[in-house]
């Protein structure tokens with residue numbers, strides 16, 4: 614079969630959730646604090662297992678409907694924008710060009726491990742830009758995954774990138790310090806309990822993208838009061854405020870968010886949130902305060918910075934069932950392929 618896939622596309626396509634997860638674990642120690650959470654959140658937002666399942670489906674649109682997917686879930690449609698919440702987004706043009714060059718020169722016979730290739734490209738970009746390599750490792754990993762999901766040809770198309778100039782001037786230390794800030798509650802604030810107010814930032818690159826909420830309110834409830842824009846016009850899933858919501862009871866999976874800063878200031882994951890978020894497919898962890906949360910369940914005890922994904926769906930159970938079916942068929946194969954095995958079974962029976 615003739616395909617327009619490059620050798621680098623083929624190399625990337627050998628990597629599944631498990632190999633990417635191992636790669637990310639290796640890379641995390643080389644990623645600057647300012648992008649550690651952001652990179653992990655981005656990889657949770659764009660899982661390769663879901664992409665591959667849709668790609669290989671007989672009817673991807675039908676499957677997407679079955680998985681209740683809404684919004685913009687294909688990276689090919691957001692190559693230059695999906696990662697706006699990473700600090701490294703400002704280096705995207707250089708990273709993109711370097712990854713394209715790396716892909717064009719790639720030779721399968723000399724292929725190093727995926728993590729080493731990412732670090733190699735990040736090192737070249739850092740030298741070119743005269744910045745610390747740790748600031749470009751996360752965004753370079755994002756570029757590799759984006760190319761895997763979008764393909765070389767789509768990745769190679771010229772794109773447009775938005776970058777807020779004021780945000781772009783901030784140093785990593787400034788961004789981290791803004792994330793760590795809590796709202797002053799006034800002189801006698803320490804005496805207050807329920808009437809404390811906290812700021813939730815939902816786009817760090819936009820000075821107006823924040824709302825206030827009461828202490829111990831859930832993130833989605835606080836967002837509903839934000840009528841500063843026509844949210845529905847921006848994204849039809851946003852029926853009430855900036856965070857998409859439907860059920861408000863951990864049943865639909867619409868309200869998932871990433872927590873860039875302040876995860877420790879949210880309530881612990883309760884049993885229902887933990888069970889449902891795994892069923893939806895967003896995260897599978899026993900952590901009490903993970904980076905991915907359901908906004909209708911996570912209550913806040915301080916100022917936080919979150920990211921709202923461009924899509925939502927319910928795919929965790931489906932992917933697990935697919936994986937188990939594949940494992941069962943692989944386990945069964947040697948016996949079925951082996952005529953002697955049948956002969957032995959016949960004799961036993």
Ligand code: FES
Nearest residue numbers: 861863865866909
């Ligand atoms: S709004 Fe349905 S899970 Fe949160």
